[in-house]
Amino acid sequence: MKLKKGDIVQILSGKEKGKKGKITRLFPGDLSLVVEGVNIKKRHRKPTKSGEKGQTIEKQNPISASKVQFVCPKCSKAVRLGYKIHGKDKMRFCKKCGEEV
Numbered sequence: 473m474k475l476k477k478g479d480i481v482q483i484l485s486g487k488e489k490g491k492k493g494k495i496t497r498l499f500p501g502d503l504s505l506v507v508e509g510v511n512i513k514k515r516h517r518k519p520t521k522s523g524e525k526g527q528t529i530e531k532q533n534p535i536s537a538s539k540v541q542f543v544c545p546k547c548s549k550a551v552r553l554g555y556k557i558h559g560k561d562k563m564r565f566c567k568k569c570g571e572e573v
Contacts, residue, residue, distance in 0.1 A: 473498065473500050473503065473537055474542070474553045474555075474564060475495060475498070475505065475537060475540070475542060476495070476498070477495050477496070477497070477498055478494060478495060479494070479495050479542055479543075480492060480493070480494055480495075480542075480543045480545070481493065481494075481495060481505075481507060481540040481541060481542055481543060482540065482541050482543050482550040483507070483510060483535075483539060483540055484539050484540060484541055484550075485539050486535070486539060488510045488511060488535075491509070491510055492543060493507040493508045493509050493510050494507070494508045495507055495508075496508050496532070497534070499534055502534070503536065503537045503538070504534040504535060504536050504537060505534055505535065505537055505540070506532050506533070506534050506535075507532075507535065507540065508532070509532075510532070510535065511532060511533045511534070511535050512530050512531070512532055512533075513530070513531050513532075513533050514528055514529070514530055514531075515528070515529045515530075515531055516528055516529075517529055542573075544566040544568065544569060544571060544573070545571075545573070546566065546569055546571040547566065547568055547569045547571070549568060551566045551567055551568045551569075552567045553565065553566065553567065553573065554567050556572070
């Protein structure tokens, strides 16, 4: 997975299409991630004690990594990422403008 925690991504499909957000969590085994402010589900919780009220809890659910695309900080467009190797370092770069990320 070429995406990392803290990257800004754009949603490509689904009800949230076009939204941009920051990656807060990654699940590389499932190829999914959690994006800030996207795919929020409501969960209703029953009261556990007598006299307590029930609650509605909002939770951010993960989405597939194939439904998001990295947003380049320089050209501010959704782009693909590539890798360049400089000695022992492996750097990501934008395939549109060539800027290292």
